Amino acid sequence: MKTIISTSLSEVKSSLENLKSAFSNSFQQLVDKGKELQQVTESLLTRTVSRDFPRCDLVEGSNELFVLFELPGLSLEDFQLEIGGGLLVVKGEKKSKIQGRGAAIHLGECAYGAFERSVSLPLRVVEEKAEAELASGILLITIPKAEVSDQPRRKVPVR
Secondary structure, eight states, X not given: OOOSOOOOHHHHHHHHHHHHHHHHHHHHHXXXXXXXXXXXXXXXXXXOOOTTOSOEEEEEOSSEEEEEEEXXXXXXXXXXXXXXXTXXXXXXXXXXSSTTSSOOOSOXXXXXXXXXXXXXXXXXXXXXXXXXXXXXXXXXXEEEBOOGGGSOOOOOOOO
């Protein structure tokens, strides 16, 4: 009988050990990358707030405009509210109460981090008379509508 491969049993065992070691190293690298990806994902989920945060409702009443923002878990110190030029802006930061305690996140649906939301007001209002109150995570802004006579007239050039 003719020998096709001339290897000893010890060479075969050595090759199998090398293959086993290479597989184990590759598998460990895959596990490490998976853990790294999980940490990055958790970090993104817990530190960013979506561009639609906070959610908002604009409701026109008979004499006023109501603007409602949902700000769950925020207190007055966590945000600021500005109005001017027909634009209402709420900005601040939503901080996690548990982040940094070394806990592993198994489900991360709550968004955290800095936010800024601008809302164009759909009609003329008396911005100086805007009032706001925060109760149970709901920020309600009440802005009186401008009277028709409050709107200054101006000439429109025609070409």
